[in-house]
Amino acid sequence: MTTKIIFASNKLGDITNEQLQQMLDQFDFGKLISAERTANGAMGQTMFVHSSKGEYVLKGNPLFPGQFEEEQYFVHNITNRSNVSVPTPYNIEQSKALFGWSYAIMPRLKGKHLNDQVIVENLTKEDRLQIAGVMADTLLQLHSWRVKESGEFDAKTQSLRPFEGNYTNWLYNRIRFWVEDAKKYSEITPNDIAWIDNVLLQANDSFDKFDIPTFVMGDFKPGNFLLSNRESGWEISGVFDFTNAYFGDPLADLIKILTIYIDQNELDVANHFLSIYLGDCYEKGHIIQRLKVHMLQQRILDWGCAKAIGAVTWDDQKSFSAWVELYTKTIEDLID
Known part of the structure; x- marks a missing residue:
């Protein structure tokens, strides 16, 4: 559910x-x-x-x-x-x-949100890098909870209910559902669909090789965690709201933070965030492909919602695929 x-x-x-x-x-x-x-x-x-x-x-x-x-x-x-x-x-x-x-x-947990005006106005570059690091460390801790199958918690049975089919099918079907939904409120062209299909196709092998599902918060963003500045430096003093949590690919939890950094053109901070989280990762190609699919999923949700309520905040002359490609290419550049 x-x-x-x-x-x-x-x-x-x-x-x-x-x-x-x-x-x-x-x-x-x-x-x-x-x-x-x-x-x-x-x-x-x-x-x-x-x-x-x-x-x-x-x-x-x-x-x-x-x-x-x-x-x-x-x-x-x-x-x-x-x-x-x-x-x-x-x-x-x-x-x-x-x-x-x-x-x-x-x-009630202590601390302030990252987007709190008091914090935003006083952050130095070193603060931003340190906060990116503690966000990555927090996600690594959350993602250390590993399970045997991807799925979601069933409150009735108090157990993990695996997704129907495999994880890749569940994820891809979810993306296609929201693509169809977005068509109700905006133009999604045949070229957009071809681009989406290609992103998913290119990632098939990377998801086939993914076999360690973990806890995924599903909504890791500034509004759902609190920060405190101690003598030892910045720390995340609280994380909350697990309504969207499930078990699957942990890389999905990186997307909302990466999107913020890309939108703010803080690519050096985004790179630091990724370097702390990924560490000495030797499967960069698979990481990139999976992140691109997760970015696609988040962006189709954002696109459809913004178009539906008339809250577009970007250059509305771009097609959906051209808009999302700005983010997917940036992910490639950051990790390569």
Whole structure:
């Protein structure tokens, strides 16, 4: 279910202080001091709650049955398998009696987002390189969780459900689905389709050789992690939101960060990010092909969404394939 939910959004609706206090009482979390909606919660599911015993995040009105159980599973395993800070304990209340929907409540993690104005305005070049390094290190820790088969967590059975067919078929079918969806809102030409098919064809061998599926966060971006600047330097002080997590090719988690660096023309920082993550990799050709496919997947999602809502922020004269090729060629240049 996780990997099928992309744009759905359930809002919290109106919540009273009395309801929040009842929630706090249920978990013995103290007396309510204040509460506010989160600025970075794109799905509208989250609220910060400050009490006499600490700061918490309320996440409610699940997007699909089992959303919170999946996140709890990922949080529990990441806590036990790595040093990555995640919101634990992740408490779930199944009853809908209080708010009209089930909810989760967890500790609020400390730090600021990478796109926070206070951070952005004061970052030096050395800061940017160091942050790129800690992002790569964090992903390496997350991706150290390896499994036997690619798939997603099934909250009903509390087990891994393999993707139908093999991983490559699942990924390619997913891309083709969103290509067809994007056609509803924009022009995707026969030349675009031929280019897409060629990218996928060239990567077949690279994905056939991929045989170590790992945890994939599915949405590793500045809005889903926090940074703190300690005496020892920058560190990622918290990672959260595992609604899109699954098990597959870990390179997929690099794409949103690489896209930001490419858009900001910070190619030296992107190169540092990749060099820390890849280390002494001897399969650069396969890495490039897989990254190009993952970039294609993200870009067709971004293209279709932007066209659908009229939020295009790039040169709209380019065809889809010409637009994406700017990113895929940059990936080649960075790794070659």
